[in-house]
Amino acid sequence: MDVEVVTVGTELLLGFTIDTNAADISRALAAIGARVVHRATVPDVETSIRAAVGAGLERTGLVIVTGGLGPTRDDITKRAVASLFGVPLEVDAAYLAGLEARWRRLGRGGSMPEANRSQAEIPRGATVLPNPRGTAPGLWLDGDLGIAILLPGVPHEMRGLVRDAVVPRLAERVDRGGERTVVRSRTLRTTGVAESALADRLGAHEAELRPATLAYLPSFLGVDLRLTVGGLGGDAADRALTSAAERLGPLLGADCYGDDETDLAAVLLAGLAQRGQSLAVAESCTGGLLGARLTAIAGASDVFLGGVITYRNALKTSLLGVDPALLAAHGAVSEEVVRAMAAGARERLGADVALAVTGIAGPTGGTEEKPVGTVWLGVAAPEVQRAVRIRFPGARDEVRQRAAQGVLDLARRALGMAPVPANPA
Numbered sequence: 001m002d003v004e005v006v007t008v009g010t011e012l013l014l015g016f017t018i019d020t021n022a023a024d025i026s027r028a029l030a031a032i033g034a035r036v037v038h039r040a041t042v043p044d045v046e047t048s049i050r051a052a053v054g055a056g057l058e059r060t061g062l063v064i065v066t067g068g069l070g071p072t073r074d075d076i077t078k079r080a081v082a083s084l085f086g087v088p089l090e091v092d093a094a095y096l097a098g099l100e101a102r103w104r105r106l107g108r109g110g111s112m113p114e115a116n117r118s119q120a121e122i123p124r125g126a127t128v129l130p131n132p133r134g135t136a137p138g139l140w141l142d143g144d145l146g147i148a149i150l151l152p153g154v155p156h157e158m159r160g161l162v163r164d165a166v167v168p169r170l171a172e173r174v175d176r177g178g179e180r181t182v183v184r185s186r187t188l189r190t191t192g193v194a195e196s197a198l199a200d201r202l203g204a205h206e207a208e209l210r211p212a213t214l215a216y217l218p219s220f221l222g223v224d225l226r227l228t229v230g231g232l233g234g235d236a237a238d239r240a241l242t243s244a245a246e247r248l249g250p251l252l253g254a255d256c257y258g259d260d261e262t263d264l265a266a267v268l269l270a271g272l273a274q275r276g277q278s279l280a281v282a283e284s285c286t287g288g289l290l291g292a293r294l295t296a297i298a299g300a301s302d303v304f305l306g307g308v309i310t311y312r313n314a315l316k317t318s319l320l321g322v323d324p325a326l327l328a329a330h331g332a333v334s335e336e337v338v339r340a341m342a343a344g345a346r347e348r349l350g351a352d353v354a355l356a357v358t359g360i361a362g363p364t365g366g367t368e369e370k371p372v373g374t375v376w377l378g379v380a381a382p383e384v385q386r387a388v389r390i391r392f393p394g395a396r397d398e399v400r401q402r403a404a405q406g407v408l409d410l411a412r413r414a415l416g417m418a419p420v421p422a423n424p425a
Contacts (some may be wrong), residue, residue, distance in 0.1 A: 001034040001174050004056035008067035008077050009153060010043040021066045021151075021158050028162050030183035032171045044068060049080035053148060061146030064166070067153030069136035071115040071312075076237040077150060078139070082123035085143045089121040095128060096120035099135055129165040133157045138165060183230040184237045186245055189262055191222030192409050193255045198223055202251060212244035219397045221264075221405045225252075254413060264408045265293040265300075271417035272303045272353060277381075280351035281307035282320055282341040284332065284358040285375065290404045305351050310341070320344030333358050333370050337386045342380035342387075353381040353415070355407045359392075359401045373399050379414050386414045 005025050011017040019041060026036040037060060042048040049068070068077030082089050093350035099120055119136050122128060125182045129138030129149075134157040139150040149166055174180050174337040192199065195218040196362065202225075206214050209227065217224040227244045229237045236262040240375065258269050272279055281290050291307040294300050308319050313332055316322040322337060330336045338356050346354035359375030366372035378387045388410055392402040 001062065001170065002037045002060040003029055003034050004038045004040070004063045005036055006049070006052045006056060006059050006063060006065045006153040007039070007041045007153070008044060008049055008065060009041070010045075010074070012041050012067075013043055020155055021153065024155070024159055025064055025066070025162060027185075028159075028167055029170065032167055032183045033174045034170055035183075037130045038061065044074040044076060046076050046080040047082075049077055049395060050084050053081055054084055057146040057148065062149075064149045064151065065145070066151045066158050069119070069139075069150060069152045071113070071118055071135070075118075078121065078123060081141065081148050082152060085123065085141055085145060085148070085236050087124040087141075087143075087201070090124050091117070092122045092128065095122065095137060098193065098350070102135065129161055131157055131159050131161055138279075140169070180233065181231050182234050182237050183228065184234070184241060185226055185228045186241045187217075187260050188225040188227070188245060188248060188252065188256050188381060189258050189260075189264075190225065190252060190255045191257060191264060191405060192413075194222065198225070198252075198255075202248065205247065205251060208247055209244040210312065211240050214244075220394060220402050225310075257409070257412060263293075263297060264405060266297045267417065268408050268412050269294065269297055269300055269303045271412065271415065277303070277352035278305050278350075279303050280305045280345045280349035280354045282345035282356040283307060283309050284311055284316070284341075285361045286357045286400050286404050287311065289400055290357060290407065293404050293408070305349050308345060308349070316341060316344075321350065333360055333374055333375055333376055335389065338376035338378035339380070339385065339387050342378035342385070346380045353357050353379070353411065355379055355411055357403050359399070359403055361396045361403075363396060375399065375403045375406070377403065377410050379407070381409045381415060384414050 005022045007019050009017065012019045022039050029036055038056065040052045042052045053063050053065060065077055068075045078089060099116055100112050107235050116135060123139065124140055127140040127340060129140060131137050131152060133151055134154055136152040138161040141148045151161050165220055195216050199216060212227045212229045215226040216227055229240045232240065258265050283290050288309050294304045305375050310316040310319055313327050317324050320341050322340040326336045326340055338358050341356035341358060342354045345356060356378035357375065360366050360370055360372050362372035373392045375392055376387060390406055392399045394402065
């Protein structure tokens with residue numbers, strides 16, 4: 001099954017909004033054996049929408065459109081596609097009643113604005129795909145031109161409709177067409193090792209991964225290794241991915257901390273939870289980013305006690321007990337101070353394990369001895385005390401994010417924690 005995707009929105013073309021919807025749709029359809037063969041982005045202009053959808057229907061007979069279903073004047077996708085199919089828009093009384101009930105349930109007061117009534121206008125003959133996450137429904141139009149599926153542009157609403165309504169319907173059609181082949185992927189997540197070093201390590205073994213192919217996806221948090229298999233049935237694709245991942249595992253060793261959507265903070269928290277240990281942090285250049293990474297994980301409170309942001313030296317002394325003589329002799333960005341920060345956080349917050357970060361994020365403040373990007377990372381635990389100096393590349397925000405990732409990785413390695421995969425085979 002070949003499919004085309006059209007994303008609607010002038011803001012997408014201007015670059016103010018990043019189009020994640022098309023990528024999400026492509027991944028979801030590949031998993032059921034449907035192939036996205038063309039993607040287009042058009043402005044909020046009726047003629048542009050009609051042209052893109054019409055061309056897509058001529059090529060494949062099945063187009064998924066996202067965006068332009070809201071209540072404002074620039075939301076014109078329904079009108080454009082209804083016109084293309086030669087059908088009028090009609091108010092769906094049941095859907096309108098549901099919108100009004102939702103308005104009252106949210107306690108917004110008064111009557112629902114007239115603009116919202118437009119979201120109950122449905123192209124004649126279209127099937128409504130209920131959207132419990134928002135006010136704009138999905139729509140399925142099946143006519144002489146082919147099938148047009150209209151979805152809201154809000155990413156979480158779109159993803160929910162694709163998962164709950166679109167994929168099941170399309171999967172039935174793929175099944176009726178014969179044996180279903182799929183495209184599936186699995187990602188192994190690494191950190192603390194450069195892309196070039198991984199390529200040197202793995203290059204001679206890539207042929208052993210077939211039929212899986214390997215892609216390197218670097219970011220400032222590490223390098224993701226994307227394994228992809230296509231043209232096989234679902235069970236065969238899963239077996240091929242598992243085999244390829246098992247071949248890579250020993251080659252990656254401790255550089256791999258998990259797979260797919262695994263977060264390094266979650267790996268550390270899970271490891272500490274298994275040991276019955278608590279965690280605290282002391283931050284300087286990361287300014288709370290490390291604590292934010294940890295508290296973004298559900299259940300973090302079982303392990304994470306809290307943290308201290310000591311940007312000024314005086315607070316390093318008063319809150320963490322760092323000796324002023326150390327600060328005077330070595331400066332805030334030093335091994336001696338990061339060790340003292342970690343030890344102070346562990347003692348004063350009553351934690352079993354403490355992490356500390358201090359550095360020069362830039363763009364100013366660097367010296368010849370300590371250039372911009374210089375960061376000291378520290379870990380204090382009953383069984384180990386460790387401090388590491390790293391010079392991170394990139395602009396200020398990248399240095400800060402690399403530093404938070406770096407100290408999480410330092411703790412994972414120093415404490416001897418094995419990778420915790422999100423989806424163990």
